[in-house]
Amino acid sequence: MQTSPTLLTMLEKLVPLIDDWFYTMLASLPANLCTIKRNLAHHFCRVLRRLISLNKIWDSLVGLLQNADSISKMLSDWRRTNVEEICSEVAFGIKRPESRHVMLTLFKEFEYLLERQAGPDKLMQWFETVVERYVTAAARKRGCPVRQIARHFLLIWVTVGTRVLRDLTLASTLSFGES
Known part of the structure; x- marks a missing residue:
């Protein structure tokens, strides 16, 4: 990197x-x-x-995650984002209600990382763990190609990310657009 x-x-x-x-x-x-x-x-x-x-x-x-003030702003903005609603909308839209729980779990883990002011290395470890849990392990468990599970997971991830960014943009948050 x-x-x-x-x-x-x-x-x-x-x-x-x-x-x-x-x-x-x-x-x-x-x-x-x-x-x-x-x-x-x-x-x-x-x-x-x-x-x-x-x-x-x-x-x-890396620059943002090494700045305590930026992390505090991100955490404050994150807490004002209605993640429950976003998860419900996305789960309904993709016709997979069980994915709501997974998204909420990931949101809570992300918030926990922000609270602990986790650095880039911890964030990368978390991403790798997420991929292992929800893509690699799921593919092994279901006996289907990793590519298929990865595409589905990325579809959800991008959809959720887009909704979160939309909410952050509409709310004119303090941390959005910092670099």
Whole structure:
């Protein structure tokens, strides 16, 4: 997760060029091989762009989580968010009422981490535990592919996250938009 800003800047400039380079380099290959290799290069570039974005988000998060005042504001804003309503809406919308309990559990755990002013490392440990509990272990238990469970979990996670961000934005919270 720790990458120098110089390396990130270089990667940001390099990634768009890679697609062009592969397009030019592979032009003399047979069409089907050229298409396969270009698609792989394009996919590789998308992954690099995502990693660069995640790294920037992580850097911002680390800065926030190392500031006690920011954490206090986040906790205050979090407590004003109606998580019960959000969980009920999402559970109803995805037609999975049992997911409400899971979401509420995760919200309580997150609030606990904020109360303890957990740093980035503790937050990452929590994320890894969440993935193990609700994705990996669930896939083993149900005997279905991890990818299927992960997609479902991410759908819920993104939906809940969107609703929370909406509420934070509408409430003009103190911590929203800090970096």
